[in-house]
Amino acid sequence: QKEVEQNSGPLSVPEGAIASLNCTYSDRGSQSFFWYRQYSGKSPELIMSIYSNGDKEDGRFTAHLNKASQYVSLLIRDSQPSDSATYLCAVNRSWGKLQFGAGTQVVVTP
């Protein structure tokens, strides 16, 4: 079992629709969780962090955390072509040692 798992995709989403990304993790002691966006050939860019169970909204992005189920998700509302990228889920295992999933590729089609 991988420590952080994501569906690899590609996830094809029509422009204007909602993209739903999922992530599960194995270490129950993990305390903080992050979503990064990575365009092809570029470095990861932080979208959002979440620390407590429940939802956190920032603009068109909503992150959800359920520690009991060891599950993190990201919703992208009103998807735009510029949202086409790979989305990386990262889990802080201890003292800033981030464990990443392999990423989910999102393709927003006009």
Added chain:
Amino acid sequence: DAGVTQSPTHLIKTRGQQVTLRCSPKSGHDTVSWYQQALGQGPQFIFQYYEEEERQRGNFPDRFSGHQFPNYSSELNVNALLLGDSALYLCASSLDSGAGADTQYFGPGTRLTVL
């Protein structure tokens, strides 16, 4: 406010050579973490430096070493390069909160190709 910077942008080396990559953290940050990202994979944690000491290390051999300077900048050194070391090397900076360095911001990366 300058973000995280890395140099060089690209590097080509041959097997057996040694390489040094450099990173300057975001202004106000004191912790630097290094990651290796192979094509199609997520970044893998190499190590983290805080107060000029290696605080944590991932599953990388001793060929990978680092250093942090008093101004918080950092270097990653890789000795005896292997073909499998070809990857994007990412530096991430953060501010230690007393409970560890949390939110990390990545630099643009150094693309290393080993021939």
